[in-house]
Amino acid sequence: MEDMIQMDRAMSTEQDIKISANGVQVYYGENHAIKDVNVEIQDKMVTAFIGPSGCGKSTFLRCINRMNDTIDICRVEGDIRIDGEDIYDARVDPVQLRAKVGMVFQKPNPFPKSIYDNVAYGPKIHGLARNKAELDEIVEKALRRGAIWDEVKDRLHAPGTGLSGGQQQRLCIARAVATEPEVLLMDEPCSALDPIATAQVEELIDELRQNYSVVIVTHSMQQAARVSQRTAFFHLGNLVEFGDTDKIFTNPEDPRTESYISGRIG
Amino acid sequence: MTDATQGGPIRTKGKSILELDTRTKKRNAAEARFKGYGIAAICVSLFFLVSLLVTIVSNGVPAFTQTFVNLSVTLDEAKLDKNGNRNIDEIKKVSTFGYKPLINAALVSATDGIETELTDKDLDKILSASAGAVVRDHVIANPDMIGETVEFRLLTSSRVDGYMKGRVVREDLARDKNLDAAHLDLIDVMAERGAVQRTFNWDFIFGSDASESRPEQAGIGVSMLGSFFMMLVVLALALPIGVAASIYLEEFAPQNRFTDLIEVNISNLAAVPSIVFGILGLAVFIQFAHLPQSAPIVGGLTLTLMTLPTIVISTRASLKAVPPSIRDAALGVGASKMQAVFHHVLPLAMPGILTGTIIGLAQALGETAPLLLIGMVGYIATNYPEGVTSGFLDPNSAMPAQIYEWAKRADPAFYERAWGGIIVLLLFLLTMNLIAIILRRRFERRW
Ligand SMILES: Nc1ncnc2c1ncn2[C@@H]1O[C@H](COP(=O)(O)OP(=O)(O)O)[C@@H](O)[C@H]1O
Ligand SMILES: [Mg+2]
Numbered sequence: 001m002e003d004m005i006q007m008d009r010a011m012s013t014e015q016d017i018k019i020s021a022n023g024v025q026v027y028y029g030e031n032h033a034i035k036d037v038n039v040e041i042q043d044k045m046v047t048a049f050i051g052p053s054g055c056g057k058s059t060f061l062r063c064i065n066r067m068n069d070t071i072d073i074c075r076v077e078g079d080i081r082i083d084g085e086d087i088y089d090a091r092v093d094p095v096q097l098r099a100k101v102g103m104v105f106q107k108p109n110p111f112p113k114s115i116y117d118n119v120a121y122g123p124k125i126h127g128l129a130r131n132k133a134e135l136d137e138i139v140e141k142a143l144r145r146g147a148i149w150d151e152v153k154d155r156l157h158a159p160g161t162g163l164s165g166g167q168q169q170r171l172c173i174a175r176a177v178a179t180e181p182e183v184l185l186m187d188e189p190c191s192a193l194d195p196i197a198t199a200q201v202e203e204l205i206d207e208l209r210q211n212y213s214v215v216i217v218t219h220s221m222q223q224a225a226r227v228s229q230r231t232a233f234f235h236l237g238n239l240v241e242f243g244d245t246d247k248i249f250t251n252p253e254d255p256r257t258e259s260y261i262s263g264r265i266g
Numbered sequence: 267m268t269d270a271t272q273g274g275p276i277r278t279k280g281k282s283i284l285e286l287d288t289r290t291k292k293r294n295a296a297e298a299r300f301k302g303y304g305i306a307a308i309c310v311s312l313f314f315l316v317s318l319l320v321t322i323v324s325n326g327v328p329a330f331t332q333t334f335v336n337l338s339v340t341l342d343e344a345k346l347d348k349n350g351n352r353n354i355d356e357i358k359k360v361s362t363f364g365y366k367p368l369i370n371a372a373l374v375s376a377t378d379g380i381e382t383e384l385t386d387k388d389l390d391k392i393l394s395a396s397a398g399a400v401v402r403d404h405v406i407a408n409p410d411m412i413g414e415t416v417e418f419r420l421l422t423s424s425r426v427d428g429y430m431k432g433r434v435v436r437e438d439l440a441r442d443k444n445l446d447a448a449h450l451d452l453i454d455v456m457a458e459r460g461a462v463q464r465t466f467n468w469d470f471i472f473g474s475d476a477s478e479s480r481p482e483q484a485g486i487g488v489s490m491l492g493s494f495f496m497m498l499v500v501l502a503l504a505l506p507i508g509v510a511a512s513i514y515l516e517e518f519a520p521q522n523r524f525t526d527l528i529e530v531n532i533s534n535l536a537a538v539p540s541i542v543f544g545i546l547g548l549a550v551f552i553q554f555a556h557l558p559q560s561a562p563i564v565g566g567l568t569l570t571l572m573t574l575p576t577i578v579i580s581t582r583a584s585l586k587a588v589p590p591s592i593r594d595a596a597l598g599v600g601a602s603k604m605q606a607v608f609h610h611v612l613p614l615a616m617p618g619i620l621t622g623t624i625i626g627l628a629q630a631l632g633e634t635a636p637l638l639l640i641g642m643v644g645y646i647a648t649n650y651p652e653g654v655t656s657g658f659l660d661p662n663s664a665m666p667a668q669i670y671e672w673a674k675r676a677d678p679a680f681y682e683r684a685w686g687g688i689i690v691l692l693l694f695l696l697t698m699n700l701i702a703i704i705l706r707r708r709f710e711r712r713w
Contacts, residue, residue, distance in 0.1 A: 070597060072521050099600030109591035111610060121609070122599035172595070179599055 018043040018183060018213040019064060024078035026059050026068065033059045035237040037078075041230075043182075046205060046214045048224035048245065051234035052260065057217040058106075060234070061185050064215065065101040066094040082183065099126050102176030104186040108168035110160035110175070115152050118160040118171055119143060122179035138178060145211075146174025147204045166197020170204060177208070184208060186216040190223065202227050221261055225249050233257045322688055329686025332467035332482060333427040335393065335456065339372040339401055340415045352409045362398030365405075366390070369397055369420075380455050384448050392449050394421035394482045422462065424481045424679035426453055430464045433678060470686060474649050475668060481679035484672070486687045488650060492562050492642070492662030493631060493694075495651075499566020499658070500573050500630050505623055507570075508577030515578075516585040517607050536575035543572040544636030552640060560641040560661035568640060569630040576629060580622020584615040617706040624702040628695050634666040643667040665691045 019041040026034035034056045041047045049057040059068070066087060068074040080087050087097055099122070110118050119139045122128075129135035139156070143149040148170040152163070160171050169189055176184060186205070190198040205227050208214055218224050224231050225245060232242040233254075241248060241257045252258045281287065286294075343350060345368060346360055373389040390397070397420045405412060421427075425445040428434035436447045456462040473485025519525045547568030551557045557564045588611045596606035612619075637643050642663055651657040663671070665687060672684040 065598070067594070067597065070593075070603075095600055095602045097600075098598060103594075103598040105591060105594055105598065107591055109589075109595040111592065111595060112614065121596075121601075125599075125601055125605055125609075175595075175599060 016043040020081050022079045027075045029073045033237055037239040039242055043213045046209050046228040047230045048228035049217045049232050050224050055234040056237045057234050058187050061187055061217050065098050065103055069094050099179045100181055101183040102181035104172050104176050104189045106188040107192050108172050110168050110171050112161050114157045115160045116156040119175050119178045126179055142174040142178035145177045146170045166193050184212045184214045188217050326685035326689040328431045329683045331464050333422040333430040333464045334419045335422055336461050337372045337418050337420055338415050339368055339418050341412045343413045346412050357409055362402050365398040365401050382448055382452055391445055392422055392426050394423050395480050396483050421482045427482050475646055478675055481677050484683055486668055486690055489663040489665050489668035493664040495562035495657045496566040500570050503570045504573040504577050508574050509581050512578045512581035516582050532575050532578050540572055540633050541635040543568055544639035548639045558659055561659050562662050563658040564640050565637055565642050568636045573626040573630045576626035577623050581619045584618025588614045617709040620705045621702045624698050628698045632666055634670050637664055637667045
């Protein structure tokens with residue numbers, strides 16, 4: 001029954017556009033890293049960014065939650081909207097934006113604090129909990145969403161850095177979802193993980209799709225094929241091709257895409 | 267492509283790994299030689315360290331003991347309080363000179379029965395010049411004891427003390443008008459009787475400096491307080507300013523020419539000779555701001571200037587050592603830059619910051635040169651500062667300055683005290699380093 005409703009909702013929102021980017025240019029000093037990218041990312045879907053190393057996948061991803069602001073020499077032009085609101089508008093505080101657009105990094109980076117504190121930190125600074133009980137609830141919910149609750153529920157106060165790599169990454173995902181974001185950005189979240197941990201995280205990403213709009217950067221085409229519904233192929237700072245994952249992998253339009261997925265560039 | 271892949275069983279037999287070839291032998295020899303150099307270097311530095319420690323301890327330890335005479339002095343009413351009305355103002359009129367006959371009389375009775383060529387008047391050369399003042403202070407504090415006979419523990423003169431410590435021998439006294447060999451014969455007997463004793467001297471640790479003619483009375487206590495007040499100033503100013511500056515430069519400031527310039531200059535400042543900071547302190551704090559000369563506040567401010575670069579450099583280094591992924595993680599969950607720094611980066615950098623601060627403080631504690639220029643080296647006759655304000659504002663010295671001052675004086679008794687002062691100073695530095703290690707252990711976190 002509940003599944004039905006969820007299915008229903010997924011269907012009805014399938015065409016909702018969560019993020020739209022128009023004419024995005026990114027410069028690192030003189031280096032033109034992203035060249036006129038236009039892309040529309042849908043809600044409740046996993047969008048994968050693929051492309052050879054150095055093509056600007058991470059750079060573009062970091063534009064979406066304005067993490068590039070922290071790099072002095074980085075300059076972003078163009079227009080990126082989330083739910084129709086320009087995130088580079090002068091009135092937007094990037095801090096508020098980042099609560100709404102969570103991020104998971106390539107290398108698992110838990111804080112050197114307890115598992116509980118790792119997850120509770122975001123909700124605490126955003127004032128999402130009024131008391132300890134509420135905070136406990138939020139932490140549990142986030143850890144469940146991160147598919148790690150069963151493994152850590154008995155040692156919430158052990159250091160997060162003592163977990164295995166895969167567990168750490170799921171902890172980071174739990175930490176990202178704890179602030180109730182609407183979009184989750186993941187920059188090669190499995191590249192530091194072994195195949196079993198990768199499979200667990202991929203499974204998790206598939207579940208997260210029900211609640212969030214997920215954007216994942218990956219260097220693995222198989223991974224893109226496994227977890228994403230839409231795929232964007234970047235090459236030398238250009239968005240070469242963007243469309244349904246099935247189509248990109250079976251019947252790409254651009255010769256560059258074709259040579260990349262058949263292993264000729266990369 | 268190669269022979270092997272073409273399939274034949276051709277496998278040329280290489281050299282046996284059981285015998286060393288010449289290259290390997292050479293490499294092993296080089297490695298062994300390098301290890302030898304390293305061990306030799308460590309041995310040399312250990313030798314220097316040990317000889318340094320042995321010299322300091324053997325020269326300095328005698329300063330912690332002092333020779334005293336137990337003397338029963340009769341507080342003669344006729345001499346101290348002629349009118350017999352115990353009026354404190356009248357008692358105060360009797361100067362230390364007026365106590366001389368009493369002490370002399372006490373000495374005469376103490377040496378009763380000992381053969382000596384010395385005249386009675388000459389006996390008091392075995393005592394420190396401070397003896398009269400000690401008795402007088404006691405009388406002024408307890409006027410009702412006038413008329414009684416009181417047991418005093420009086421300092422001997424530095425020559426007698428040196429004799430008890432083996433520093434002074436009879437031959438030395440031939441040209442010395444302060445003491446005769448006959449006095450030493452007297453001392454030998456008195457020591458046998460137990461009237462002359464060498465005991466631990468707390469006054470060396472807690473007392474104040476004394477004039478050049480009374481080395482036996484000098485102590486390092488007051489300059490220790492001077493150092494303490496200066497360290498308070500340094501800690502209160504250099505730590506917050508240094509840490510704030512480093513956090514701003516490291517985490518917030520844009521990377522441009524201007525910040526580069528600041529960065530280079532801070533590194534340069536760390537290498538500026540400390541005497542330059544002294545002359546700057548003189549010009550700015552004393553001549554321009556008219557702060558009192560020789561005051562720990564000025565010393566503290568000057569040392570703050572000197573310590574700041576050290577703290578800034580070590581703080582920046584420890585901030586740099588925090589992995590950027592921690593900042594990303596914090597910013598990624600929507601922490602502001604300041605929250606990221608104060609909640610995550612700073613706690614991780616804390617051990618390094620504290621270590622740097624303590625090392626900076628230790629450096630400041632041992633610094634003498636800048637104090638020369640702001641008048642904190644010299645004979646400071648004051649006793650303990652009265653209250654906190656006077657601690658900061660009254661003229662004082664500092665431990666290293668006091669040591670320098672003693673080393674400069676002619677009397678070998680002061681030389682001994684300089685070594686003793688060095689022991690005290692080193693103990694302080696050792697304690698500070700220990701604190702740094704403990705703090706680092708406590709705050710250290712692994713990830
Ligand atoms: N912090 C940075 N400073 C300067 N140049 C950068 C920075 N990050 C990335 N770049 C440059 O931007 C381009 C795209 O990099 P990136 O987005 O990391 O590629 P990808 O994630 O696809 O491997 C590269 O040429 C890289 O050198
Ligand atoms: Mg990347």
